[in-house]
Amino acid sequence: MPATTALAHALTAVTDPALRPLPDPIPHLLRTLAAPPRLAAHLRAVHDVAHRLADWAAARCPALAFDREAVLFGAATHDIGKVLHPAELSGPGSAHEPAGRDLLLAHGFPPRLARFAATHAGWADPAVTVEDLLVSTADKVWKGKRVADLEDRLTARLAAASGTEPWAAFLALDDALTALADGAPARLAFQSAYPATG
Template sequence: MSSYRPLPEEVVALLETVDAPPRLAAHLRLVHDVAVELVEWFEQRGVVVDREAVLFGAATHDIGKVLHPAELSGPGSQHEPAGYELLVEHGFPERLARFARTHASWTEQGIEFEDLVVSLADKVWKAKRVQDLENLIVERLPGEAWEAFMALDDVLDRIAATADTRLAFQAAHPS
């Protein structure tokens, strides 16, 4: 039994409905778990975060890969708009479905803090650090920029330190 937080029930039901591969479900669970840690950290710092949106976004950001299975193990971005459409078709509101479309587009206009948090969780779960993305988050944190940077860096280092365990968990699930 793993210690990773379970996905929300409505996401589990959706994954079953669309016959998502076990490895995709494991990946979504891991990114969701990291997103919970990040949201809790932001909330402890007094940052207002739409918890429901971020956690749903992290739990579904790659759902479009069920329609573009080549992107499960290789590069590609067709899953992003496809995932958004799939979520909308299954009755999820745009405010939640958008993360499937925005999780790799953090430099576009209109990106909200919650979009950045989902993008960050999708990177740091495997210890990937993206300075441009992290800088965008730091710019939106309260207080002195250098203090916010140092605090964010500490939490991301802590999360990244356990990436090998998460990668092994994901790899244990068949594609």
């Protein structure tokens, strides 16, 4: 399958379980950048998990103030810098983080949204926001990975906003993340079905 066809398929394929499409104008940007199809599939999977996590957080903790649009945009673009550093699609590396932020800024996206490309792995930063924590959590749990320090930070935000004990907030978050992690095998299979080169 030609790369452009594979990219189009990664962006639009009907999946089981269903993955939401990426928000506009991200599909157009990925086509413009000739993004690797695997990157598009990955962004779609993480975006879908972020959508579900944001829905859960809003329902479970209505007092938790967060910018839902920013979370969904951040999840949909967090690894966009891998267009410029494709080796990081299948191996370690963090060069894609500042490159992704700069790429989004160069395409006219505001700093408040472009920043997620650079911050999605930096949840220990003292300036981290709840939006950052939600994007980072989605970027881990989409593949079934659980990160205690990250979850502790999100738990603290949930407990503070809801006025509940941290243990109660953690139990609720743990249930939500366990349910999200259950879909990891299907999401991993979806991503793996696409080539890592454009």
